[in-house]
Amino acid sequence: MKCSGCQTESKDLNYYTCSNSSCKDVYCSTCSKTPTMSTSRQKLWVCPSCCAKTKKGGDNTNTPIRGSNESSNLNVAPRNKPIAPPSQKNEENSGNELKELTGEVRRLTQLISSLKDKLDEATQSLSKCHVRLEELACSMVAADDRIRKLEIRDLELSELKSSVVLLNQQLNSQAQNHLKNEIEISGLPENTNENLNHTVLLISKKIGVELQDREIDWVTRVGPRRLPLSGENKSNFPRPVVVRLLRRSLRDQMIKAAKSRKNLNSSDFDIQGA
Known part of the structure; x- marks a missing residue:
């Protein structure tokens, strides 16, 4: 050059x-x-x-x-x-450049300030998110504990249901076994001051079965009490009498003897009524 x-x-x-x-x-x-x-x-x-x-x-x-x-x-x-x-033009150019630089510096300062504010807001938001995450973590732990307890409760409930089903089956089987010692007597007139034990002993004697009072567990009528119908000599069909015996063999003997004597009525037992 x-x-x-x-x-x-x-x-x-x-x-x-x-x-x-x-x-x-x-x-x-x-x-x-x-x-x-x-x-x-x-x-x-x-x-x-x-x-x-x-x-x-x-x-x-x-x-x-x-x-x-x-x-x-x-x-x-x-x-x-x-x-x-330097000429006046150069001085003017220098002044313009200085103004431009000053404006750029101001804009950069404002931009940095806005960025700082946004950074502060982002920091606060992150802090809130952190707190919220901790709360959610605690909630999840509590929910896991509740779910675990509910699962244990479901297992216990399933076991209890199985136990209830088994007990129902046992009760049904026991009820069926108890029914094997019972006799139902239908058509026996119902009176206010009746003695069912004496009546059952009399019936067994009439059909030819020797039955002792100690061999009877209990005697009762089953079902709701029935009101008599209006008019003379009209009444509802009497409630059946159920007798539970202590021995099943006696029950079988009475049923067999009753089948051979089907023409028995209340007058044969000195009982008033139809």
């Missing part, structure tokens, strides 16, 4: 090009008197020659001070052009 100020070849990386479209001269950092410059300032930088033209209002590019190849007889040494003070 050849500097337009010192007219020497330089390997300096910090070189600047004039922003004037009619100039486009290149200056090194020494001749431009600006070792460092931002990119935005480089785009607006004006060389010292253009600054001098602006101030003086004329073109001095043909003066001997720049030196040219055509005037080789003149023994004029090249010199550095003085750096003109």
